[in-house]
Amino acid sequence: MYKKxxxxxxxxxxxxxxxxxxxxxxxxxxxxxxxxxxxxxxxxESIVEAAVQEDVDIIGxxxxxxxxxxxxxxxxxxxxxxxxxxxxxxxxxxxxDDDMKRLQRMGVRKLFGPGTPTSEIxxxxxxxxxxxxxxxxxxxxxxxxxxxxxxx
Amino acid sequence: MKREEWDKKLGTCKERxxxxxxVSGLPTKVVYTPDDITGFEHDRDLGYPGEFPYVxxxxxxxxxxxxxxxxxxxxxxxxxxxxxxxxxxxxxxQTGLSVAFDFPTLYGRDxxxxxxxxxxxKCGVAVDSxxxxxxxxxxxxxxxxxTSMTINPPAAMLLAMYIAVGEKQGVPPRVLTGTIxxxxxxxxxxxxTWIYPPKPSMRIIxxxxxxxxxxxxxxxxxxxxxxxxxxxxxxxxxxxxxTLKNGFTYVEHGMAxxxxxxxxxxxxxxxxxxxxxxxEEIAKYRAARRIWAHMMREKFNAQDPRSxxxxxxxxxxxxxxxxxxPENNIMRTAYQAxxxxxxxxxxxxxxxxxxxxxxxxEKAVKIALRxxxxxxxxxxxAHTIDPLGGSYYVEALTNELEKGAxxxxxxxxxxxxxxxxxxxxxxxxEISRSAYKYQKALEKHDKYHVGVNIFxxxxxxxxxxxxxxxxxxxxxxxxxxxxxxxxxxxxxxxxLGLLRKAARDGGNLMPRILDCVREYTTLxxxxxxxxxxxxxYHEPIIF
Numbered sequence: 001m002y003k004k005x006x007x008x009x010x011x012x013x014x015x016x017x018x019x020x021x022x023x024x025x026x027x028x029x030x031x032x033x034x035x036x037x038x039x040x041x042x043x044x045e046s047i048v049e050a051a052v053q054e055d056v057d058i059i060g061x062x063x064x065x066x067x068x069x070x071x072x073x074x075x076x077x078x079x080x081x082x083x084x085x086x087x088x089x090x091x092x093x094x095x096x097d098d099d100m101k102r103l104q105r106m107g108v109r110k111l112f113g114p115g116t117p118t119s120e121i122x123x124x125x126x127x128x129x130x131x132x133x134x135x136x137x138x139x140x141x142x143x144x145x146x147x148x149x150x151x152x
Numbered sequence: 153m154k155r156e157e158w159d160k161k162l163g164t165c166k167e168r169x170x171x172x173x174x175v176s177g178l179p180t181k182v183v184y185t186p187d188d189i190t191g192f193e194h195d196r197d198l199g200y201p202g203e204f205p206y207v208x209x210x211x212x213x214x215x216x217x218x219x220x221x222x223x224x225x226x227x228x229x230x231x232x233x234x235x236x237x238x239x240x241x242x243x244x245x246q247t248g249l250s251v252a253f254d255f256p257t258l259y260g261r262d263x264x265x266x267x268x269x270x271x272x273x274k275c276g277v278a279v280d281s282x283x284x285x286x287x288x289x290x291x292x293x294x295x296x297x298x299t300s301m302t303i304n305p306p307a308a309m310l311l312a313m314y315i316a317v318g319e320k321q322g323v324p325p326r327v328l329t330g331t332i333x334x335x336x337x338x339x340x341x342x343x344x345t346w347i348y349p350p351k352p353s354m355r356i357i358x359x360x361x362x363x364x365x366x367x368x369x370x371x372x373x374x375x376x377x378x379x380x381x382x383x384x385x386x387x388x389x390x391x392x393x394x395t396l397k398n399g400f401t402y403v404e405h406g407m408a409x410x411x412x413x414x415x416x417x418x419x420x421x422x423x424x425x426x427x428x429x430x431x432e433e434i435a436k437y438r439a440a441r442r443i444w445a446h447m448m449r450e451k452f453n454a455q456d457p458r459s460x461x462x463x464x465x466x467x468x469x470x471x472x473x474x475x476x477x478p479e480n481n482i483m484r485t486a487y488q489a490x491x492x493x494x495x496x497x498x499x500x501x502x503x504x505x506x507x508x509x510x511x512x513x514e515k516a517v518k519i520a521l522r523x524x525x526x527x528x529x530x531x532x533x534a535h536t537i538d539p540l541g542g543s544y545y546v547e548a549l550t551n552e553l554e555k556g557a558x559x560x561x562x563x564x565x566x567x568x569x570x571x572x573x574x575x576x577x578x579x580x581x582e583i584s585r586s587a588y589k590y591q592k593a594l595e596k597h598d599k600y601h602v603g604v605n606i607f608x609x610x611x612x613x614x615x616x617x618x619x620x621x622x623x624x625x626x627x628x629x630x631x632x633x634x635x636x637x638x639x640x641x642x643x644x645x646x647x648l649g650l651l652r653k654a655a656r657d658g659g660n661l662m663p664r665i666l667d668c669v670r671e672y673t674t675l676x677x678x679x680x681x682x683x684x685x686x687x688x689y690h691e692p693i694i695f
Contacts, residue, residue, distance in 0.1 A: 009695075014255035014271055016344030019385045019471070019587050022695040026588045029695075039693040040344055043267075065255050066510070066620065070270025096509045096617045114475040114508045115604040117595050 005129045006034040006056040010047045012075070015065035016040055020092060024060065027118035028125070044071060048078040051087055057129040060121075061091040068095050068103065076107045088128060092116065155185070171598050175429035176387035177589075178552065184544035192547060197442075201537045205445040207438050207550070208538035209496040210461040215534035219247075221499035222524045223300060225467065227252030227277035228511045229624045231287035234277040237514075238292060244518055245525060248499060249292070249330075250300040252276035252511075253310075258345045260306040260679030263628040272625035275511065280632045281674045285313040286320065295323040299330040300375070300465065300499075305347035307334035308360055308662055309678050312669040315368065331372035331421060331465075334360060337398040337570055340691065341579035343380035347679060350571045352686035356661060357402065358409040361416045363662035372421040374402055375465065381579075382425035383471045385587020388436050391425060392553055393560035394579055396443055400561075401570040403452055417448060418458035421498075426488035427469040433488070434540055435549035437464065437495030443554055466492035467501040473508045476603035478615050481505035486523050493527055494540055500524055510617045577692045584695055632674065639672040647671050648681050655685040 009025040011018055018040060025037045036054050038047060051059050059079075063071055072091065079085050085107075092112040095103070100111045109128070112121055162182065172180045181188070199205055202212030211217060224241055226249075227234045238249055254276040256268035262280050263272045272278050279285055289299075294317065303310045311332050315325050336353040339346045346353070357374065364373045378395035386394065399420065406416050422440065426433050444462035448454040468488035473481045482505050489502050502520040504512030512520070528534055540546045567573040574580075593599040600606045647668040654664045661682075668678050 014259050014261075014267060014345075018344060019383070019584075022584050023385075023588050023591045025695040026584070027591070035695075037693060037695050039691065041267075064275075065271055066274030067255075067270035094508060094510070096619075098617075114473075115601070117605075118591060119595060 003130075004032065004034045005058070005125060006036070006054065007058045007060055007125065007129075008036045008038065008047070008051045008054060008056045010038045010042055010050075010059060010061045011040045012042050012044055012047055012061055012063065012071045013065060013067050014041060015063060015067070017064040017093075018062070020064070021062035024062070024092070024118060024121060027122060031122040031126075033122075033125070044074040044078055048075060048082060048084070051079075052082055052084050056087060058088050058090060058125055061089070061093075063091060063093040063095070066094065068093065069099060072103050072108050073106055090121075090124075092121075155187075174388070174432040174549075175427060175599065176389055176432060176586075178389070178432070178549075184548050186544065188544050188548040189551065197547075198541055204449070204457075204460060206441045206461060208541050210441065210463055210498070214496065214537045215493075215528075216537075219528050219534060220493065220497050220524075221248040221298065222246050222521060222528075223248035223250045223465065223499045223501055224517055224521055225250040225252050225300075225302065225501045226517070227254070228275075228618065229273040229277065229620050230627060231277055231279065231284040233273075233624075235288055235290055235292075237517075238288075240514060241517070241521065242292075242297075244521055246521055248298045248300065250501060251288070251302065253301075253303055254278045255345075257306070257310075257675060258303065260309070260347050260675055262674050262676030263625065263632050265676055268625075270625070272628050274620050278624070278628045279310070279313070279675065280628070281635055281672050282313050282316050282669050283631075283635055283672060285310075285317050289314075289317050289321075293323070294318045294321055295327050300333075300372075301331065302333045304333050304336055304339050304343070304345055305353065306675055306679055307332040308356055308665050309669065309675055311360065311364075311368075311371070312662065312666040315666060316669050325368045326370070328368055329370045331375050332360075333375045333377060333423070335374050335377045335398065335402075335423075337401060337574070338377050338380055338395070340574045340689070341381060341394060341398075342384040342386070342583060343377075344691070346689045346691075347683060348686040349689045350574065352682075353689075354405050354571075356682075358405055358411075359660045359662055361402075361406050361411060361419075362409065363660055364419065365411065365415045369419075371419065373416065373419045375421050375423045376402065377423040379423050379425045379467055381583060382427060382469065384583045385471075385590065386583045387586050388427065388429065388432050389553055389556045390560070390582055390586060392436050392440055392443075393557040394582075395422065395424070396440060396447075396557060397561055397564050397570055399444065400447060400451070403448075407452070413448075413452050413454045414456035414459050417452070417454055418456060418461070422462055422464035424464050424466050424492075424497075425469050426466050426492040426495075428472050428484070428488070430487060430491050431540075431546055431549060432553075433491040434495045435546055435553050437466075437492070437497065438538070438541075438546070438550045439553040439557065440464070441496070442550070443557055463498045465499040465501070466495070466497040468492070468503045470503055470507060472601075473503060473505070474601060474603045475508040477609060477611075478505045478508065480603055481507075482519055482523065485520060486527075489523055489527055490531075490533065493533055494538075496538060506615050506617060509615070510619070513616050513618045515616065575692070577694045580692070580694050635672060636674070643671045644668070644673045644677070647673055648677060651678065652681050652685060655682055 504516035
């Protein structure tokens with residue numbers, strides 16, 4: 001049965017630059033995917049929680065604050081703890097080349113730099129989503145509500 | 153030749169297959185003539201520089217008297233790292249300072265807050281308390297330099313720290329010059345660094361207006377900013393309209409709080425983006441000056457001509473920089489800087505070529521500063537005022553932007569004003585839609601970006617990148633913990649108690665914040681106290 005690709009677009013940490021995340025979220029939606037956009041200022045915990053609950057195929061994180069090394073490694077660790085490593089982690093933002101290589105070695109599947117056409121992101125997701133899914137597919141939820149904000 | 157004949161001739165010319173619109177999508181004619189500015193009256197519509205309606209510039213002799221302030225937005229790592237960078241920039245001819253704080257500071261959180269993990273010193277300098285501010289400005293005489301601070305929800309605290317550093321240097325507050333951004337409305341709309349909901353945020357802002365009009369009279373109390381609205385994806389017209397409407401909203405709130413308009417309006421300043429479309433940007437600055445002057449005089453009944461002046465800082469557009477072929481950013485920035493100067497800016501930041509990767513290296517920032525110096529000292533563009541005034545195109549575009557802005561003002565009024573429009577997500581939707589539309593235009597090649605969708609190359613850029621090591625965070629946390637042990641914690645507690653009381657009772661927060669600061673209360677402690685009283689903001693999620 002045809003199932004829509006489900007993507008969580010997340011803005012972790014304090015970074016308020018949401019232009020890229022919103023443009024990508026809109027492009028993925030227009031490409032026929034189910035998009036959950038978290039909104040700003042999410043903790044890594046709330047992003048992983050939402051990703052598992054929403055049964056997404058992909059987590060896409062946008063980070064322009066320079067905190068990418070800390071945040072991606074935390075997300076990967078939390079996914080592992082939740083036994084949800086079949087959710088692919090991708091991202092974009094202001095990330096120097098060296099850091100991109102380190103992050104990819106760590107397990108981030110794909111990073112898209114500034115200037116990437118949204119069509120390239122759509123194509124990559126279509127080619128890769130769902131391939132490593134091991135968990136039984138849950139019933140697709142219709143909700144697009146963002147996870148509850150956790151602000152200290 | 154008659155126009156009809158020329159039009160006929162034009163009709164026989166082959167045109168490139170391209171949509172000729174400004175970067176914001178306004179149609180551009182092949183040529184502009186007196187027909188495009190019918191009814192134009194020099195004295196009424198332009199006036200002389202330094203005279204109503206200030207289209208040509210806010211000062212009588214503009215750059216002949218004094219060049220614009222060259223002010224590079226700068227900050228990274230520890231206060232000591234940034235202090236070193238400031239001294240480097242001043243040594244190379246920079247004429248004003250502009251502080252970039254890291255994300256924890258921007259959100260009023262301490263370096264050891266769990267939310268600060270990985271962010272300390274990363275995209276700006278970490279400031280937790282007065283002690284950090286003392287290091288940041290050590291060896292920099294505050295009576296001889298003006299400082300701009302990009303700080304919003306905790307603006308009052310950072311201003312208080314600056315005042316306290318001045319006190320320690322023997323510089324009284326009435327002498328201090330500089331700017332705090334302190335523009336919360338555009339935070340909810342675009343930049344998204346907020347703590348409290350709009351109502352208490354506006355109260356803090358009016359407290360600052362009141363306090364500064366008495367005690368720090370040369371300080372620019374709000375830098376009403378279009379920059380971030382544009383960076384978030386708006387068009388030039390939206391930037392112009394939303395920024396000015398925010399400005400009017402601050403004036404209304406100041407007046408509603410009992411301040412006479414001429415007491416605070418002369419200290420309001422503006423901050424615009426210098427984007428890709430050269431003439432559109434120049435027209436935007438010119439239109440902004442005319443709209444502001446008219447509204448201040450006619451709607452708010454200001455009497456002091458200083459209240460009519462729309463003085464502004466400009467930064468070249470970060471969102472137009474490309475990671476591809478990064479050296480091209482030098483040229484891109486130069487054209488943008490030229491538009492700001494031709495548009496009559498009072499101060500300017502030029503972006504560095506490497507900023508799509510990281511904060512700039514010394515070499516990159518020096519080239520950016522030299523770009524301004526070259527404009528000022530080599531090109532002759534600062535010799536005469538508003539050299540494009542009277543251009544059929546620039547005047548027509550100035551009029552068109554003014555008209556478009558007025559339409560937006562009416563639309564926002566119909567929504568109940570700026571704050572209700574924020575709560576309805578109006579600005580957020582407008583900006584997101586423009587951003588998405590522009591991205592689609594790039595992908596369809598209706599708009600070009602060199603190195604991104606035209607003249608692309610395979611090469612990987614090999615430019616040098618500034619790295620902020622993780623030790624910065626550890627060092628900053630160590631220093632903070634040391635400070636908490638060394639200071640008089642009883643007095644910190646008392647000062648925080650009085651701050652809380654003022655928050656509840658409605659007294660001006662500024663003197664209480666200053667007392668907290670003097671006791672080395674941390675930024676996070678002050679902001680948490682106010683958070684408990686004022687609550688936190690949650691935005692409507694829209695994409």
